Amino acid sequence: DQQVKQNSPSLSVQEGRISILNCDYTNSMFDYFLWYKKYPAEGPTFLISISSIKDKNEDGRFTVFLNKSAKHLSLHIVPSQPGDSAVYFCAARPDRGSARQLTFGSGTQLTVLP
Amino acid sequence: DVKVTQSSRYLVKRTGEKVFLECVQDMDHENMFWYRQDPGLGLRLIYFSYDVKMKEKGDIPEGYSVSREKKERFSLILESASTNQTSMYLCASSHRRYGYTFGSGTRLTVV
Numbered sequence: 001d002q003q004v005k006q007n008s009p010s011l012s013v014q015e016g017r018i019s020i021l022n023c024d025y026t027n028s029m030f031d032y033f034l035w036y037k038k039y040p041a042e043g044p045t046f047l048i049s050i051s052s053i054k055d056k057n058e059d060g061r062f063t064v065f066l067n068k069s070a071k072h073l074s075l076h077i078v079p080s081q082p083g084d085s086a087v088y089f090c091a092a093r094p095d096r097g098s099a100r101q102l103t104f105g106s107g108t109q110l111t112v113l114p
Numbered sequence: 115d116v117k118v119t120q121s122s123r124y125l126v127k128r129t130g131e132k133v134f135l136e137c138v139q140d141m142d143h144e145n146m147f148w149y150r151q152d153p154g155l156g157l158r159l160i161y162f163s164y165d166v167k168m169k170e171k172g173d174i175p176e177g178y179s180v181s182r183e184k185k186e187r188f189s190l191i192l193e194s195a196s197t198n199q200t201s202m203y204l205c206a207s208s209h210r211r212y213g214y215t216f217g218s219g220t221r222l223t224v225v
Contacts, residue, residue, distance in 0.1 A: 046213045089157060102214065
């Protein structure tokens, strides 16, 4: 049973437009959420995170929104650039307790068209 | 610059071979993790370790074992490689409950 779901395996967006990547989770114990970006033949790199005490976190062109009641988060990239083309993984873990491991979604391949 | 280094980028092994995947981190992180990445399945946790000589099973430990004799090194062992273990293997480390730093991955093909 996937506790973190990314239902769109792929997304294509025109350069300069907004990219919106979505993620849903089922485990109500999850309190801390992260997005990672992965290029082919490289390991994932950390992009942005959000704690459940917030509903928005912004870092440059990247903004993550969290809707706890819907158990949904989204990553917005504005404006999108061709270099943003990569696989994006959503990840989550409980903020309380001792668990340190992350649970990942299946990823969304973003393609930004020039 | 902090680093997680996986010893091999590409490996081809035969069915039934014992396979060792090595991971070394230079950040003095106490936590280390092994994931595999498969299309449509994302990153699935195989094993993790919070301390030297300590290991815990992740979501898909069957067919794998691990070794952590030193803090900086976490090895993944495929006891008898099978074709369904063909995958991208990713090692990661973290400090306390912070986010991960990943290695570049090892693409393993079992023939």
